Amino acid sequence: MELCPYDIKPSCDDQMCLSEILQVQDQPVSEEQAWALCYQLCSLLRQHQSRHKTWTRVGLPAADGVVFSRDGNISLRVTEDGTNSVMETEEQAVEFVGRLIYSCLDWGLETQVERELNETLEILVCQMTKVNLSFCDSKPMCTVSNVIQVCKHRLYDPGQATQHYKNVCSILFLHTIELCHYLQMVQQSRKSLQKLIIESEPNLILRVTTNLVSGWKDLVEELNRGVVLRPLTKCVTVTKSPPPVETAPYEQLLLDIKRRRYTLRKVQSVVDGQTTTGLGA
Structure with a gap:
């Protein structure tokens, strides 16, 4: 059976839609990525509002129509089936964005799994989607500007919000493109392995390539946490043998017996009144 991410082929290396990113990553977005997506989408809505001086109808696409670019910008495009949701009011647009963000945070999780999020x-x-407002005693978030302000003021320097969130989206895009290319190479390797595999092990290819994908994601996460790869020439070479490990007396005795590290000597014993000579340790 083919793994879903291997079938993803972005139209180019400069743009990729949100649905493709979710499928290739095969996991929901992180909280920081959700903040970045929310900020950029609301910024697009505010640009729409500024052009028309007031709020007018706007068609918002699903994940298929939210396009990420290499530089971290996000744009909207009409989906192929033309199923853009038309928002009549700003309040509806804010709620639509909130539900889209929630779906990305919840993507791929089982129905009984509830993801724990940062309280903010x-x-x-909840304010954007008007869901479960009772737990935080808050009012619905109805304006795009209010959402943008919340996204800005959670940062140490609100003035750097635009660049910060662009960087977050750019990193997500670049990592997804790299992973996509890696998965395609794995797919090609699987096809080569299929010619060599034994019929009695039909699941061997799936196990091997799945481990490769998991290893790649672990490596990227390690690098993101600041782990530095050391050149092979700088690896520490052990020139001295490790110090001997102390063993218990009975273990040492057992080793001596196995390795015949002992000397037998003549001993005499009396059996039925007769003296006999033998060997003893």
């Missing part, structure tokens, strides 16, 4: 993000999503 959870409150914002």
Whole structure:
């Protein structure tokens, strides 16, 4: 059976839609990525509002129509089936964005699994979607500007919000493109292995390539946490043998017997009144 991510082929290396990113990553977005997505989408809505001087109808696409670019910018495009949701009011647009963010945070999780979010993000999503407001005693978030302000003021330097969130989206895009290319190479390797595999082990290819994908994601996460790869030439070479490990007396005796590290000597014993000579340790 083919793994879903291997079938993803982005139209180019400069753009990729949100649904493709979710499928290739095969996991929901992180909280920081959710903040970045929320900020950029609301910024697009505010640009729409500024052009028309007031709020007008706007068609918002699902994940298929949210397009990430290499530089971290996000744009909207009409989906192929033309199923953009038309928002009549700003309040509806804010709620639509909130539900889209929630679906990305919840993507791929089982229905009985409830993801724990940072309190600030959870409150914002609840305010935007008007869901479960009782737990935080908050009012619905109805304006795009209010959402943008929340996204800005959670940062140490609100003035750097635009660049910060672009960087977050750019990193997500670049990592997804790299992973996509890696998965395609794995797919090609699987096809080569299929010619060599034994019929009695039909699941061997799936196990091997799945481990490769998991290893790649672990490596990227390690690098993101600041782990530095050391050149092979700088690896520490052990020139001295490790110090001997102390063993218990009975273990040492057992080793001596196995390795015949002992000397037998003549001993005499009396059996039925007769003296006999033998060997003893």
